Structure formats: structure tokens, C-alpha cells
Amino acid sequence: MRVAMVSAAARAGRVNEDFAGAVPMAAVLVDGAGIPGAGALCRHGVVWYAARLGGSLLSLLAVRPDTGLRTLLAQAIGQVTDDHRDTCDVAARLSPSAAVAVLRVSGGRADYLVLGDATVVLDRAAGTPLVVNDSREVVISRSYLPALAAAGADTDEYRRVLADLRSHRNEPGGFWVAKDDPRAADEALTGSCPVAELTSAALLSNGAARIVDEFALAGWPEIVAGLASNGPAAIIHRVRQAEASRAATADDATIVHCTELGGR
Template structure:
């Protein structure tokens, strides 16, 4: 087994809100990969919580690593327990019902000699490379498939001049529309303070002998395929295996720098926190 991991902040001097981890249990049988992407709140900073996003991702990720190592229950059960544990650590000064309470997207997989379990929530991703060379991306498409009216708002924002007051105002309106759909029926779901969200995750099981490699990715890395068009999912998996996770992120950064205002490749941020955990089984 070989594991390659990178986690790089999108902006120098700003905390990395991602968490990336790999777990190899004592005894060396099986393992797990995990990538969390903390959801950056709007600039006004109102979240109803005294804790910041890195505090949340660190504690949610720590709880998940412990549960993945213990190998008890399903991945949905592990996520529910980790969310509950993290919620209990907030304290009375935090309004965990606030739509902006600290939260994260999730991609993880766990394997033993017989099977591979996987789980994805929101716009993180898991790549599965099979032994026959086929690569499949496990995705939760709900954030990408928001109601047409909201997607039209996003397109309208991106059509306005970067840095203009009009774009700033339209961006705030779009943000409010997305917030209204977060962890709501007909919208999309993230790991925040409600353990029941685990039931909303995309999850399943594969036969271990059919899987050659896995990669848990935050959306700062999936933009390689979904935004920057540097290659398809199979090419991304191959680049991670042959060139390494750090080289993949370097290629993403170069493409972003060549299109600083998002004119060719529209995106919400010029650079985003980028994390990848690649495991060649």
C-alpha cells in the first residue's frame, strides 16, 4: 500500500479550512482515507458560533479518524457519531441551528481484505480506480444541481465585471439564495451539527479485490476536472498516481494563475484550499 497526501491553503496567510488524513490501523490490514472541506462563511463573519471553521474541521476530522480506526459500524454511522461528538464540544455560546454554523463537506473510504466502503457528502469527491483501469468518480451532485433560478443567479454574478459593486451585490444575493437551500429539503447537505445528515450522504460498498486505488479530494482539487478542464477523472487519477498529489496541486495553481479573474474558467474563488489523499492499494 502507498499513500500520498497533500493539503495546501488557497491563500497565503489564511488558515487552511481543509483536513486530509490517512489511517493505517495497527496490524496493517486495511486502512482509510479522509478529506474534509470546511465551508467558508460570508465576509460578515456571522455564524452564530464562537468557533471558526478550522476548529470545526479539526475536531470533526479527529473524531472520524478515531472511528475509522475502530472500524465499528458503517461509514454513515461513523459520520453521524463524529458530527454528534463535535456538536457536543461547542458549548452554550454557539447557536448550532444557525445556517452558517461551522460545517464541512466529506469524502472518505475505508477498506479491509474483503470490501471497500465509501461515503461522499456535498462537493468533495472520491475517485475509485478499478483493477481493470476504469476510474469512477463518486459524487454528490446536489450542490451542482440547484434549482434553475439559483443557477441563473450564479451565471449572472459571473457575467459581471470582477471587483465591481454590481458583482459584489449580486454575489451577496446569490449567497443568500444558496444558504436557504443548505441542509434543507430540495437543496444540498453538509456535515454541521445534525447527525441525521449522515443518512443523506452518497454511500456504498465495493469488492476490495476489484479496487486498485482510491483518492479523497476536496473541491480545490476536483476543479482540475470540473472547472479548469486539465483532464478527465481518469487522467486526474493517473496524475495523482504517477506524478504525485503535490504536482497535481501545482498544476492547478498554475492554471488558476493564468486565469486570475476567472474569465476563461469561472469559479467562486481565484484559489481554493486544495487537499488530496491518494491510496494505491
């Protein structure tokens, strides 16, 4: 499997909270999330959490190629939680969390996993791409947007509404991310398809996928074609142009593009 990765921080001088990595037959993308000023809860921070979770998951993928992806993610969450359980308030709602996307190629199959607002795109040789994303957070957040806009940023009411939104995280009927509880991995979206049916695959953070999902400036077939012809950097450049033209707040953007899935 050949892998090309591009990751760009939201803006110059800002630390990138995404992580991307690969081992010979698997790729991982972790989109870290946290709240500024939450250092009292976790002294390590979001960047550490995302990198630690991604590194643990890659190590497990390398040594346990036949273990289910949900099981491996649960083990990785458990490992990272144990790494800072004694120094940080890992269960606090504002402590670091992450969305996760995984692709593994083994035994002629391509296995995938999505937890949180990341996206996996499988380019099928026949037919339209298979797009796997978890819309639960987007759906729940949508109902809070009017109240957040009315409250105004940095007000007590804004913080109250935001806290109410976050109360749905990792709760039944809510949305799910990697955080401190390995059982969240049970909620991940998973699947598998024959490698022979695929020409490529891509993992995208929500900051990259927004060119389709939020800005509606391209469809997934166009994105797949663009990755094949110009690579992931060109897609992220388009995202930055769209953010600038719409005066939208920029986000970290990461794409992992996997080709030659069968080793050809």
C-alpha cells in the same frame, strides 16, 4: 494501506480550511466552509470545525471498523456539535459546515462515503475509474450564478441572492453538508467494492477536483495516472497553474492518495 496526502492553502498567508488524515485502514478528507466575519456565530471558526470533525471521524473509524459510514459520520457530527453547542449558534445558516469524503478498507472491501462537494476516485484494475461526487450543490448553485454576477460583489442584492442560495442547504430537495444536524449523514453517497478490483483510491476536495470538474483540463483517467506517477503535489501544482492562467479565485486544495489497499 499506504497513504500520501498533500494540502495547500488557497494562497500564502491564508489559513487552510481543509483537513486530511488517516488511520491504518481508513482515510478522511474534510473541506471546511464558512463565511468571513461570522465569528459572532461561532467563536471557533471553520478550521476548528473541519479539524474537529475529521479527528472525531478518524477516531470512530479506528475503534468501530464494522459500523456503517453514514452512522459514523452522524456520530462525528453529533460529537462536534455538542463540543460547541453551549458557546456558539450552531444552527445558524452561516455557522461552519463541511464536505466530507471517507475511504475504509476492511474485510476485502473498500467502503466509501461522500457528503457535499468532495470527490472519491477508485482506480479499477479493469475499466475506467469509478468517480463518486455529489453534484447537488453545483446544480443548485448554477441557477444563481447569473443573478450573483448581475448584482456585483459586496452589495445588498448580492447578499440577498447568496442568502437565498444558502437556504437550500440541508433542506429536502437541496444540497447536504456536515454541519450541526447528524441527520445530514443520511444523505451521504455511499458504496462498496472488492479491494481486489482496485489499484488505488483518491479523495479530493473541490479545490483539487476543479481541474476536471470546472477547468476541464484533464479527465479522471489522466488524474489517476498522474497520481500514480508523480503524486498528489503535481496535480495540485497543475490546479494552481490553471487558476493563475484563468485569473480564477484560488481555493484550498487537498488530495489523499491511497495505494496498496490490500496491504501488498
